[in-house]
Amino acid sequence: MYKIIEKKVLNKDIDIMKIEAPLVARNAEPGHFVILRVDKEGERIPLTIADIEGNNVVIIYQKMGYSTQLLGKKEAGDTIEDFVGPLGQKAHIRDKKHVIGVAGGVGSAPMLPQLKAYQEKGVKISLILGARNKDYLILKEEYEAICDNIYLATDDGSEGTKGLVTDVLEPLLKEDDTIDHVIAIGPVIMMKFVTLLAKKYSRSIDVSLNPIMIDGTGMCGNCRVSIGGKTYFGCIDGPDFPGEDVDFDELMSRQSYYKDEEHVCYLRLKQ
Ligand SMILES: Cc1cc2nc3c(=O)[nH]c(=O)nc-3n(C[C@H](O)[C@H](O)[C@H](O)COP(=O)(O)OP(=O)(O)OC[C@H]3O[C@@H](n4cnc5c(N)ncnc54)[C@H](O)[C@@H]3O)c2cc1C
Ligand code: FES
Structure with a gap:
């Protein structure tokens, strides 16, 4: 189980959440994402790692449908079932001016x-x-x-x-x-x-x-x-x-x- 440390509503459709996940936080690079499940029956949804703050991973999600709406019902202090990552390749940071x-x-x-x-x-x-x-x-x-x-x-x-x-x-x-x-x-x-x-x-x-x-x-x-x-x-x-x-x-x-x-x-x- 992963604890929600903080949640803020950015607007009526978009929330920002900090989730305590030290292993994910330690290994995350720009471009990586997580796959989470809100509860045991939940579907897996991918969300980008927007930032890292110590042991916490910041996610920002738009409440599009069932799973993101369900996530939006959670508050600081609640937990979510799974939080797997970091996944994917890190972003290409190229030599540009x-x-x-x-x-x-x-x-x-x-x-x-x-x-x-x-x-x-x-x-x-x-x-x-x-x-x-x-x-x-x-x-x-x-x-x-x-x-x-x-x-x-x-x-x-x-x-x-x-x-x-x-x-x-x-x-x-x-x-x-x-x-x-x-x-x-x-x-x-x-x-x-x-x-x-x-x-x-x-x-x-x-x-x-x-x-x-x-x-x-x-x-x-x-x-x-x-x-x-x-x-x-x-x-x-x-x-x-x-x-x-x-x-x-x-x-x-x-x-x-x-x-x-x-x-x-x-x-x-x-x-
Ligand atoms: C690598 C990656 C990173 C993403 N990062 C973010 C992010 O940082 N913030 C954010 O708000 N959204 C992000 N998304 C999109 C987010 O995963 C979907 O909005 C979410 O899964 C929708 O699920 P739902 O049940 O709420 O909505 P649903 O009603 O199930 O779906 C709404 C729409 O979301 C898309 N979607 C549904 N299920 C999935 C799934 N399992 N994987 C991918 N897309 C799906 C489809 O286009 C679908 O039509 C990301 C997607 C990917 C692939
Ligand atoms: S999500 Fe299954 S192969 Fe990429």
């Missing part, structure tokens, strides 16, 4: 440790944070501490540019030739269009793929992703990959395989 991160929604959680690692290497950091409205622009203070430039974009224009992260990214890639690398983390559709822009303006790009994962150890094959015609497992080969040749359309279609079952579980929780 000016990196721009593009984070959509809860993608700003997995982005944070990667940009921190670049900042510690002395790399210049720009960031575009995008969300549906200003309440969903999370971790601004944490990013202000490490970024040279921050640009905001919201769907409704409640803060920053009204529009998509790609509306902000394109002029920057066009005008600032010091930017030599892009990292995109967020909804698959966003990562697809950010990758197209990076390719158009000849910048390298890394993306963090989020296929449905079950065991997280390369055994079930559920997290297959196609990159340049080859098959990779998101859990053991990723989740971070160069974006240029990722088959984003296949990933989007595979993500909705269990939509009917997920909806039934969600309704059960609401009863």
